[in-house]
Amino acid sequence: xxxxxxxxxxxxxxxxxxxxxxxxxxxxxxxxxxxxxxxxxxxxxxxxxxxxxxxxxxxxxxxxxxxxxxxxxxxxxxxxxxxxxxxxxxxxxxxxxxxxxxxxxxxxxxxxxxxxxxxxxxxx
Numbered sequence: 001x002x003x004x005x006x007x008x009x010x011x012x013x014x015x016x017x018x019x020x021x022x023x024x025x026x027x028x029x030x031x032x033x034x035x036x037x038x039x040x041x042x043x044x045x046x047x048x049x050x051x052x053x054x055x056x057x058x059x060x061x062x063x064x065x066x067x068x069x070x071x072x073x074x075x076x077x078x079x080x081x082x083x084x085x086x087x088x089x090x091x092x093x094x095x096x097x098x099x100x101x102x103x104x105x106x107x108x109x110x111x112x113x114x115x116x117x118x119x120x121x122x123x124x
Contacts, residue, residue, distance in 0.1 A: 001116075006071075007064050013075040015105055015116045019068050023101075026061055033057055069096065074112035075105030 005011075006018060037054055070080040076099060085092035108115055 006068075008067055010067055010070045010080060011074075011112075012071055013105060013110075013113050013116050014068065014071040015075060016072075016101065019072050019100060022064065022068055026064060030057065030061060069100055072100035072105075074110075075116065076100075076103065077106045077110040077112070 001012065001014065001018075006014065007022065033054060037051070066083060066086075069083055069086075073080060073082045078099075082099075085096050088095075105115065105117075108118070114120065
């Protein structure tokens with residue numbers, strides 16, 4: 001899957017490895033940006049230029065996080081509506097961590113596409 005599709009598309013399936021790799025990279029980048037801005041985050045966006053950078057990063061991070069999560073829900077053969085669990089404090093986060101981060105996807109193809117762990121069918 002091309003990187004732009006991985007990060008910005010809500011279609012298809014991904015397995016746990018790319019989900020975790022992108023999540024950890026985003027976390028580390030966000031933490032580094034936060035420190036470089038002196039611990040100031042999006043709440044200071046209107047008062048300074050660096051705050052606008054933090055706000056932009058936050059918006060892009062939310063989009064990427066949802067795109068990754070929805071593709072993980074698809075890998076578990078569940079609809080994107082399950083992403084609404086993000087709105088449930090604590091228990092929603094725990095559920096998402098277990099379902100998207102720890103449990104394997106469905107074997108074989110499902111209604112959202114082929115299994116990302118299986119090689120694509122050869123073209124004859």
